[in-house]
Amino acid sequence: MPPRRASTKGFKRTSSLLTGRIRSASESRGFAQSRLLTQWAEIVGKDIASISRPVEVGYGRGGMGATLTLLTTGSNAPMLEMQKEQLRQKVNSVYGYNAIARIRVTQTAGTGFAEGQVAFDPAAPVQNKTPVDPALRRKATEVASPVEDAGLRDALARLGENILNKTNR
Numbered sequence: 001m002p003p004r005r006a007s008t009k010g011f012k013r014t015s016s017l018l019t020g021r022i023r024s025a026s027e028s029r030g031f032a033q034s035r036l037l038t039q040w041a042e043i044v045g046k047d048i049a050s051i052s053r054p055v056e057v058g059y060g061r062g063g064m065g066a067t068l069t070l071l072t073t074g075s076n077a078p079m080l081e082m083q084k085e086q087l088r089q090k091v092n093s094v095y096g097y098n099a100i101a102r103i104r105v106t107q108t109a110g111t112g113f114a115e116g117q118v119a120f121d122p123a124a125p126v127q128n129k130t131p132v133d134p135a136l137r138r139k140a141t142e143v144a145s146p147v148e149d150a151g152l153r154d155a156l157a158r159l160g161e162n163i164l165n166k167t168n169r
Helices: 013-029 041-042 077-082 085-095 134-144 150-169
Strands: 052-059 066-073 101-106
Touching: 041 052, 041 085, 052 101, 066 077, 066 085, 077 085, 077 101, 085 101, 134 150
Parallel strands: 066 101
Antiparallel strands: 052 066
């Protein structure tokens, strides 16, 4: 039997390329579970995630439980203080044991020092600012027109438009 050939033609999944880097970056800040950073909204809920971010997990000298530091604005700090125990239980459910013994709330102003803003909402996707030739747009739309699903057809047309625009630069 001939050896099995990979069907990816040299491509790798993005997750396999980034997993090591994400793990090393999160572990440098004390996060043994990078899921705590990447899925913060799913762990604590959208209400809490919209007003806070996990900053650091610090381990004391005795090694008996860690301290999770949360960043929030000054006006939301009292609300987080009241929910510390529920937050601790939700976070520990990610670890599977009582890894977090304490939660510390750190406050910052609504406007920061150099950057100007504290943004707790996810960043908006970056839009392509290069002008698109209408002829390229028509050509991409024509190529994708046989596809029946409207969402897939639009996505394929945008992809074709980007490819044609990039090759014509």
